[in-house]
Amino acid sequence: MQEYKDRILEISKEIENEIIELSDSIYANPESGNQEFIASNLHVAILEKHGFEVEKPYLGLNTGFRAEYRSKKPGPRICYMAEYDALPEIGHGCGHNLLGATSTAAGIILSKFIGELGGRVIVLGTPAEETDGAKVHYVKKGAFDDIDLAMISHPTGGSYYYKSGSALAIDTLMFEFKGRAAHAAAEAEKGVNALDAVILTFNNINALRQQTRPDARIHGIISEGGVAPNIIPDHCVCKFYVRAGTKAYLHRLMKQVENCAKGAALATGCELKIGPFEIAYENLVTNEALSDVFERSLRELGETKIKEPGEDYGSLDSGNVSQVCPTIHPYFPVSTVNIPSHTAEFAECTRTPYAHEKMMQTACAMALSGVHIIREPGTFAAIRNEFNRSRK
Ligand SMILES: [Zn+2]
Numbered sequence: 301m302q303e304y305k306d307r308i309l310e311i312s313k314e315i316e317n318e319i320i321e322l323s324d325s326i327y328a329n330p331e332s333g334n335q336e337f338i339a340s341n342l343h344v345a346i347l348e349k350h351g352f353e354v355e356k357p358y359l360g361l362n363t364g365f366r367a368e369y370r371s372k373k374p375g376p377r378i379c380y381m382a383e384y385d386a387l388p389e390i391g392h393g394c395g396h397n398l399l400g401a402t403s404t405a406a407g408i409i410l411s412k413f414i415g416e417l418g419g420r421v422i423v424l425g426t427p428a429e430e431t432d433g434a435k436v437h438y439v440k441k442g443a444f445d446d447i448d449l450a451m452i453s454h455p456t457g458g459s460y461y462y463k464s465g466s467a468l469a470i471d472t473l474m475f476e477f478k479g480r481a482a483h484a485a486a487e488a489e490k491g492v493n494a495l496d497a498v499i500l501t502f503n504n505i506n507a508l509r510q511q512t513r514p515d516a517r518i519h520g521i522i523s524e525g526g527v528a529p530n531i532i533p534d535h536c537v538c539k540f541y542v543r544a545g546t547k548a549y550l551h552r553l554m555k556q557v558e559n560c561a562k563g564a565a566l567a568t569g570c571e572l573k574i575g576p577f578e579i580a581y582e583n584l585v586t587n588e589a590l591s592d593v594f595e596r597s598l599r600e601l602g603e604t605k606i607k608e609p610g611e612d613y614g615s616l617d618s619g620n621v622s623q624v625c626p627t628i629h630p631y632f633p634v635s636t637v638n639i640p641s642h643t644a645e646f647a648e649c650t651r652t653p654y655a656h657e658k659m660m661q662t663a664c665a666m667a668l669s670g671v672h673i674i675r676e677p678g679t680f681a682a683i684r685n686e687f688n689r690s691r692k
């Protein structure tokens with residue numbers, strides 16, 4: 301194994317400069333979800349240079365791509381997922397410039413072994429993680445049907461790696477109440493107050509909270525609340541995100557939240573329209589056998605600062621991938637002090653030598669995981685068996 305590790309480190313040194321340039325160029329040109337033209341083209345150019353066959357646009361997404369490096373020998377089909385969307389105003393505050401470059405680097409490194417070991421490596425460009433998660437669309441279109449396992453590593457503040465854990469399933473609810481306008485003082489009795497229905501919806505949900513499980517998260521805004529204090533509001537809208545640890549519980553919670561709005565409509569006499577306003581993400585299920593290979597690879601590369609997964613109450617579009625294919629979503633450190641993500645400070649960190657060093661180390665660990673999986677049929681079987689068991 302020593303031989304493979306040393307060769308991986310050697311290849312990593314050879315490609316380091318172009319990978320750092322990839323990440324830094326994407327940092328300097330932040331693009332929002334589905335607008336990542338510069339970023340996706342930079343990824344594709346480098347993958348093509350290293351002999352990958354690229355399909356772009358992919359499944360109807362102009363900034364999505366699928367890059368594949370194939371051997372003539374059979375073997376596992378290993379996928380690294382690359383994100384590259386930025387946040388409005390603060391640019392790469394989630395570090396997707398580094399995240400994507402890590403996956404592309406891992407793909408290139410593993411591709412150098414595919415010819416002798418067998419199998420295939422796929423780098424999947426997955427736009428719009430922060431908004432309209434392309435992975436959800438890819439899953440629906442069957443993009444993972446011919447993929448055996450998927451890996452992605454996300455940057456985080458602090459100097460520790462975190463093993464892949466869980467993330468909540470999320471769905472959205474928009475409530476549109478229609479009432480009747482009237483002079484709010486002179487003829488109030490002729491009105492039907494849609495804002496009261498919105499306020500009651502919030503109060504009903506707050507009453508529901510006492511009976512929800514600890515993993516439940518319900519949070520909303522009033523997006524339309526009337527036009528003037530002297531008019532009884534006749535059209536008001538509120539929007540909620542509903543999150544839970546499992547799909548089954550999310551389903552139950554969604555019904556309960558809907559009932560909160562229906563009760564409010566009945567009490568006020570408003571008409572109610574219910575619908576989603578964004579796409580749903582499923583909960584992330586970590587494949588522990590795959591997670592173990594990644595941890596083993598990191599330790600073989602000399603890394604010791606690895607923690608158990610943190611509590612994660614966010615949601616990821618990788619969750620949808622984990623429902624159809626063995627998946628891991630660990631975190632790698634990009635700063636020696638703890639800096640919160642989705643901030644300008646975090647974006648700044650992604651350009652430091654420390655972040656670059658950890659990006660390359662993570663790419664090596666992802667590639668070494670691939671080598672292990674291809675060379676050890678038992679490890680590959682353990683990953684697939686765990687996934688098949690979890691689906692029953
Ligand atoms: Zn983010």
Ligand SMILES: [Zn+2]
Nearest residue numbers: 394396429454
């Ligand atoms: Zn992110």
